[in-house]
Amino acid sequence: MSNRTLPLDDxxxxxxxxxxxxxxxxLAALRAETASHPxxxxxxxxxxxxxxxxxxxxxxxxxxxxxxxxxxxxxxxxALALPEDGRLLACDISEEYTAIARRHWKLAGVAHKIExxxxxALATLDARLAAGEAGRYDFAFxxxxxxxxxAYYERLLALIRPGGLIAVDNTxxxxxxxxxxxxxxxxxxIRDFNxxxxxxxxxxxxxxxxxxxxTLARRRN
Numbered sequence: 368m369s370n371r372t373l374p375l376d377d378x379x380x381x382x383x384x385x386x387x388x389x390x391x392x393x394l395a396a397l398r399a400e401t402a403s404h405p406x407x408x409x410x411x412x413x414x415x416x417x418x419x420x421x422x423x424x425x426x427x428x429x430x431x432x433x434x435x436x437x438x439x440x441x442x443x444x445x446a447l448a449l450p451e452d453g454r455l456l457a458c459d460i461s462e463e464y465t466a467i468a469r470r471h472w473k474l475a476g477v478a479h480k481i482e483x484x485x486x487x488a489l490a491t492l493d494a495r496l497a498a499g500e501a502g503r504y505d506f507a508f509x510x511x512x513x514x515x516x517x518a519y520y521e522r523l524l525a526l527i528r529p530g531g532l533i534a535v536d537n538t539x540x541x542x543x544x545x546x547x548x549x550x551x552x553x554x555x556x557i558r559d560f561n562x563x564x565x566x567x568x569x570x571x572x573x574x575x576x577x578x579x580x581x582t583l584a585r586r587r588n
Contacts, residue, residue, distance in 0.1 A: 372576050383414065384413070384414060387414065387417070388413055388414055388417060389417065390413050390416075390417065391447065391475075393443065393447075393471065393474060393475035394413070394416065394440065394443060394444060394447070394475075395413075396471065396474075397438065397439060397440050397443060397467075397471040398410065398413060398440060400438070400467065400471075401437075401438045401440065401467070404438065406437070406464075409437045409510075410437060410438065410440050411440060411441050411510065411536060411578055412577070412578040412579075414577060414578070415536075415577050415578035415581060416440060416441060416444035417444070418575075418577055418581070419441065419444055419445060419448075419508065419534060419581075420444050420445065420447065420448035421448075422506070422532060422534065422583070423445055423448040423449060423505075423506055424448050426505055426506060426530070426531070426532055427505070428448075428449060428453065428505035428506040428531075428532075429449065429450060429452070429453045429454070429505060430453065430454050430455075430456075430503060430504045430505055430506075431445055431449065431453070431454070431455045431456070431504060431505060431506040431507065431508070432455070432456045432457075432458070432492075432504055432506075432507040432508070432523060432526065432527075433445065433455060433456070433457045433458065433507070433508045433510075434458045434488045434492075434507070434508070434509045434510070434511045434519050434523070435458070435459060435488075435508075435509065435510040435511030435512075435536075436457050436458070436459035436461075436464065436465050436468055436483070437459070437461075437464050437465075437468070437510075438464055438465075438467040438468050438471075439457075439465065439467060439468025439469070439471055439472060441508055441510060441536075442455060442457050442468060442472070442481060443468070443471055443472060443475055443477065445506070445508065446472065446475075446477040446480045446481055447475065447477060449480055451480075453480055454480055454481075454482065455480055455481045455482070456482050456484065456491075456495070456504075457481050457482065457483045457484070458484055458486070458488040458491045458492070458511075459483070459484075459485060459488075459511075460485060460486065460487060460488075461485075462485060465483055465485065468483075469483065488511060488515070488519060489515070489518055489519070489522065492519070492522035492523065492526065493522065495526060496522065496525055496526065500526060501525050501526060502525075502526070502527070502528045502529070503526065503528065504523075504526045504527045504528065504531060505527065505528060505531045505532070506527070506531060506532050506533075506534070507523040507526070507527055507531070507532070507533045507534070508533075508534045508535075508536070509523070509533065509534070509535045509536065510535075510536035510537065513537065513540075513552075513553040513556040513557050513560075514552065514553070514556045516535065516556060516557070516560040517556075517559070517560055517563055520533065520535070520560070520563075520564075520584075524569065524570070524584075524586060527586050528586070529586050529587065529588040530585065530586065530588060531585070531586050532583060532584070532585050532586075533570075533583070533584045533585075533586070534581055534582070534583055534584075535560075535564075535581070535582040535583075535584070536578065536579065536580075536581060537557065537579045537580060538557060538560070538561055538574055538579075538580040538581065538582040539574070539576065539579055539580025540553070540554055540557050540579065540580065541579060543557075544557055544558050544561065544580075561574070561582070564582060564584060567584070568587075569586065569587055570584040570585055570586055570587060571584070571585040571587060572584055572585075
């Protein structure tokens with residue numbers, strides 16, 4: 368028995384996947400294609416995608432936002448978990464990366480659920496707020512430039528409804544956040560973001576050690 372989170376060596380991680388992962392073929396195909404991409408480290412782990420699908424279903428999400436699409440694994444996972452009339456606003460700036468995403472969304476039959484906006488995410492989120500969409504979303508996922516995390520979070524906190532959930536990727540940052548010698552800009556930004564959320568009484572908070580660290584912030588009523 369243990370009163371703290373178990374470390375996962377390769378054998379235990381393989382067991383975890385073998386006994387819990389139910390990855391649809393459409394997601395597995397996208398993950399396989401992305402495996403040869405030079406930026407493959409930007410893709411979330413499959414068990415994290417499945418965990419996010421569980422969260423989307425648990426809160427009954429119908430409208431979601433993603434900041435940072437890459438090749439579309441997380442957006443595809445979320446779209447598959449949304450109901451048929453659900454919608455996902457996907458924010459990114461790369462035509463190259465999202466071309467892969469769009470192809471797989473279409474193959475999976477969920478392209479009609481996803482609105483991709485290729486523009487700086489802050490401009491997209493501000494436009495939605497200006498259009499009166501505050502409080503109209505249920506779920507949001509941030510996985511983009513680390514220096515922008517706090518600004519994205521603040522916009523998303525206004526856009527999601529009370530009881531809605533924001534999930535934030537990379538908040539353990541391969542352990543660098545706990546290494547005092549790590550002083551690069553991305554690590555400092557994530558440390559600052561983590562400190563900001565800990566002090567934020569507008570949300571319920573949990574930092575889950577899945578993937579590279581996934582912070583969950585539920586907007587309080």
